[in-house]
Amino acid sequence: MTRPNVLVLASDALFQHFFSDDSLAKLGEVTSWTRSTSREDGAELRSQIANAEVLMTTWHSPFLTREMLSPQPRVKLIAHCGGEVKSRVAEEIFEFVTITNAADPMARGVAEMALALTLTLVRRIPAYATEMRNGVSRTNEQVSEGETLFGRRVGIVGFGRIGRAFAKLLTPFGVGIFVSDPYAQPEAIAASGATLVQLDELLSACSVVVLCAALTPETRGMFDRRRLSLLRDGSHLINVARGGLIDLEALLEELRKKRITVALDVTDPLEPLPADHELRKLPNVILTPHIAAGGIEMRREIGAIAVEEVVRFANGLPPLNRVTTEMLATMT
Numbered sequence: 001m002t003r004p005n006v007l008v009l010a011s012d013a014l015f016q017h018f019f020s021d022d023s024l025a026k027l028g029e030v031t032s033w034t035r036s037t038s039r040e041d042g043a044e045l046r047s048q049i050a051n052a053e054v055l056m057t058t059w060h061s062p063f064l065t066r067e068m069l070s071p072q073p074r075v076k077l078i079a080h081c082g083g084e085v086k087s088r089v090a091e092e093i094f095e096f097v098t099i100t101n102a103a104d105p106m107a108r109g110v111a112e113m114a115l116a117l118t119l120t121l122v123r124r125i126p127a128y129a130t131e132m133r134n135g136v137s138r139t140n141e142q143v144s145e146g147e148t149l150f151g152r153r154v155g156i157v158g159f160g161r162i163g164r165a166f167a168k169l170l171t172p173f174g175v176g177i178f179v180s181d182p183y184a185q186p187e188a189i190a191a192s193g194a195t196l197v198q199l200d201e202l203l204s205a206c207s208v209v210v211l212c213a214a215l216t217p218e219t220r221g222m223f224d225r226r227r228l229s230l231l232r233d234g235s236h237l238i239n240v241a242r243g244g245l246i247d248l249e250a251l252l253e254e255l256r257k258k259r260i261t262v263a264l265d266v267t268d269p270l271e272p273l274p275a276d277h278e279l280r281k282l283p284n285v286i287l288t289p290h291i292a293a294g295g296i297e298m299r300r301e302i303g304a305i306a307v308e309e310v311v312r313f314a315n316g317l318p319p320l321n322r323v324t325t326e327m328l329a330t331m332t
Contacts, residue, residue: 004314005074008034009061014165018081018303027307030314041068054079064188065090073097073136077313079306081299082106083161085323086331095132098313100321103161111165112238114210116288117263121236122149122208125164126286144252146207147236149173152298154260155206157199158241159184160330166212167192181213183330185295208238215242216332225250228260236261240292243268246307255282256289265292267302 006027010018015035017072019027020046027033031054038045040062051072054077057064069075075097078309082090083103093099099309120126131138156163159181159234167177177194180202189196189323199222213219223237224248231254239246243266254260263286267273271290279285309319323331 003030004053004310005034006031006053006054006056006310007048008033008035008056009038010035010058011037011039013058014058014081014299017299018307019307020196020300023300023304023307025048027310028076030311038062041065046070048234049073049075051117051311053077054313055304056081056310058082060283061088062144063088064093065088066092069093077310077319079309079313081306083302084331088327091325091328092133094229094323098319099323100306100309100311100319104304105298106293107161107165107299109298110162110212110240111169112294113265113288113292114166114212114238115169116286117238117240117265118154118208118236119149119211120286121238121261121263122152123147131299148154149208150287151175152208153206155180155191155209156194157181157202157209157211159188159194160212161215162240163212164188166194166210167194175208178206199227200230203227204232207232207235209235211237211239211241211245213245215244216330220244221247222245223251225253225273228254236263238263240265242266243270252282253276255279255284258284261285262286264288266290295297 004059008015030054036045036048042096046068049068053074055075056083064084077098078089078100080099083106085099085101089099132309150173154170154175155178156167157180159179163179163181170279177192179194180199184196221244225247237260238272246268248268255262261284265288269281273279273287279287305321309321314317
């Protein structure tokens with residue numbers, strides 16, 4: 001069996017994050033692999049790509065265009081270490097190269113973070129932690145309403161991998177799940193015990209709203225002034241998807257009114273958020289630095305999935321996680 005040439009496109013940091021010794025040993029058993037740390041197009045990178053049958057890409061890889069591949073490209077597979085490929089590979093390359101991703105571990109981690117942020121807001125953990133630091137003493141007579149997730153209506157905007165994984169995590173809490181997603185599959189809605197509604201109805205009905213949608217031309221800025229005004233007083237908005245889903249100036253207006261609380265793992269403009277940005281100073285905002293997908297464990301898992309795709313290719317087997325052009329319309 002001929003061993004395919006594999007070019008791994010990864011910076012020094014991400015290479016260590018994604019590929020364990022076991023994964024590299026498995027890759028080396030069936031391929032001849034080399035690595036490029038280039039994050040930009042160039043003559044040397046194009047020369048390396050011209051000799052490869054397989055490319056393995058990461059978050060630091062340069063965007064791959066048709067021109068970067070040789071006129072008669074040898075590349076037959078691009079195995080991406082991650083979920084989102086739309087901003088990694090030009091759409092025309094999908095016509096003659098098999099593209100795979102490794103989205104499930106990331107979706108699971110983001111869903112876990114969505115639940116953590118939801119509970120943090122509902123249970124008012126930041127406020128109580130601040131009280132404790134400031135020496136405030138509470139008595140049993142001092143209690144508030146609405147400090148439980150049980151029995152609430154939770155709205156999930158976007159019901160792809162992340163939305164479905166989050167709905168599964170909500171099962172023990174006895175919540176009513178409302179979903180807004182024009183592409184949601186009826187069987188997935190039914191399996192989650194959810195109710196499919198229009199976005200405006202979801203915002204009016206739910207006291208917790210979690211954004212899990214892809215950022216597309218149709219969804220950019222979908223949470224504008226009108227939509228944000230539909231959120232009920234005292235409700236909680238969590239964004240673990242993309243910052244561009246929310247009109248930031250409209251959000252700031254609502255936050256200044258102290259009508260809602262918000263948890264954002266993502267922002268627009270993209271992270272890192274400027275050090276002096278108003279979002280960092282508002283008391284009804286929790287910010288995390290785009291880390292919802294998880295740490296090294298998650299990265300090693302998606303690296304192992306990408307390696308498995310390459311091993312299957314080397315053995316003449318079909319891919320397990322192919323991304324098609326039809327799927328791109330609903331991806332970020």
